[in-house]
Amino acid sequence: MNVKPLTGKLKKMKNLVIAFCALFTVAVSAQQTPASIKKSFTIMNATAHIGNGEVIENSVIIVDKGVITAVADARVVRIDPVGEVIEASGMHVYPGIIAMNSTLGLVEVDAVKASVDQREIGVYNPHIRSIIAYNAESRVVESMRPNGVLIAQVVPRGGRISGQSSVVQLDAWNWEDAVISMDEGIHINWPSSFSRSGSWYNPGPIEPNKKYDENIIELQDFFNDAVAHNMTQDNESNLKFEAMREELNGNGRFYFHVNGEKSIRDVVTFIKKNNIKKPVLVGAQGAQNVTDLLKQNNIPVLAGRVHDLPAREDSDYDMPYKFPYLLAKAGVTVALENSGDMERHQTRNFPFYAGTVAGYGMDKEQALKMITLTPAQILGIDKKYGSLEEGKSATLFISKGDALDMRGNQLTRAFIDGRDISLNSHQTELYERYMKKFGKKPQRTNQ
Template structure:
């Protein structure tokens, strides 16, 4: 009974403190002047002029070389920086609100093979966690289910919406497969044993392969006998219309995935995590397989690995020609997603060019998701999904947003965290003045 009361109170608190009202559709025109524009494709305009109209970027140019009439509201961003909206890849944003409250946890389904599960219909647009992403410039997210051998389908959302229908940018962009682990550690978390080859690895790979081959055969059959929802859900991915995301780490596991991809003519494979992927970079490049590199702010995967391997891993891949974006799965992943700009900043701090590091959280993710026609960079004709920062947005000290827009809508940058900040700053300011 006590547990039930706690759950009811928690749910009431979540409802009572829901996200603020989403911004209305753009009606006027905005002209951003004098900012340094980081295009997202590697280019920079030191003194830019950007015109936002009807939700689109209708003009972007160097203000020192192009004369342009100022339309609508002039936003003087002198000394500031403009960036495309940051994209949080492989996230569970909006699927869990409070881990300890089961009723707010909808990130996974029971069962092993769930390709028919769609994360988008479980997405909570009023999540307080989602709200806290925007003040750091994270404006778009790929929402991914977890669990099982095949978790289900992910979708792409913008982070200022009334409901999942309003939020959706692209629904069902791909299937997520958790490739069997080729190595495992015996013992417990208190007394871990040695890392050894998994005894059931070959059996698990065979089972997964048989399932996918059956789905492929089902999709190729004009009039299959009976309806199999799980097989049918894999049709677009097996036919090459959607991505297949293989969550896999380790050299052997990645090589086995590439063997499977080649044998089954998988057209749009993506490696997620990909630790030790630098050892098979040549094969990844030859097969045009992008990698969502595992969380940058993490510990080394092996005892004999360089202490800074997570920091420099994306650059190691990129230097060898692999298309790389950043992802964030792991402990406290929903709350940590606000750190995406700082992941890119850490990569830049370990040798990567700053603008190329920015691409790993903007244009490259957009290309992998198939939304780069409208998102991922500051270009004429694309969606006006961008933000203005006082300083370098990839640096914690400079990431101070003044304005942000999603599809031209002037969105709120307030959150529970900003309210607490203002409350206690006022408190301490009053004490200092005494």
């Protein structure tokens, strides 16, 4: 058999393929191997921030086979340690932070279209499941853990109804291993009551959205059709309508992404009209003016990104910082979320968002609750996650200092379901590399 020699062009193509494969191999090998063994261990003498507002100085926390079996004051209660004894005197232990309304694992590089999988074409997509697209090996996901973000709600974007979100833990081989709560809610992007012409760099005047009422009627018609379809036993299959069955029956949540006082009032009217049992507002700028309405209807809020600019020209300059406190002070259930520019990478700042809220009126332990127990309660996973309590999952981390402060957040150990996870990432590798370059010893102890 005669084989023709490769031409120069083919040789060049072959070399590119080889280089790409080598690069891919390096990238894959850089991923941290998920921990597999549920350890038994005892954390001694740390300040335990329970997540429900309580603090225990000089605590003892015992974990057996991935479950917290005891949390007590070591000065009051004598408990024999179990497994590895972790001496954490002068340190702090926290429940794993929960990142709400996140697109972690759905996009790797914004500029590379093939790695962007956060939305589908179409306007009404309640059947789209974000969990199927979740990439557990994302290097962005990996970089969340060193700041204590161990759980995330993965949410699709786009359209009037984006699809279904799921809850994952951030140390897994694949999405099947990662999932904590699958398809737990449907996300609706409420139409804006105003529109703006022009561009981002030269915006035009704000004007009323002439199609606002039309958009709401269209959404209501879709709900009516979904209810009618799911009430009928013998009919043709409709994937979109059937995907809403659990939420319409009150077993799942509807998340309304909405901003503006008028729009929020209209959402509440829509919720009551459709007898929605588990509504949640996301973003909710302007909600500080309708807190009584939200409290009366028991509607929780995922407050928009704390480190942001005011939404309106006439808003207080510090409104994003104090917004969660204003809602909580009025009796509204509040957790924090992070959607916006560079949202996947900014997810690592969740503990610092809570720290900023604490600097603008909120008690620090209540601010911590906004990123731990309250999100768990909203997601319906609080029986297992969200706080350091007996019988719950040992999903927690140990920090040298105050985890809500950028200066104090220095993790030494972190566990998910009792598994001792790696805190290394490409960022920590670069840190160590350049510390060595300048002849300095890296100052971190995590592995």
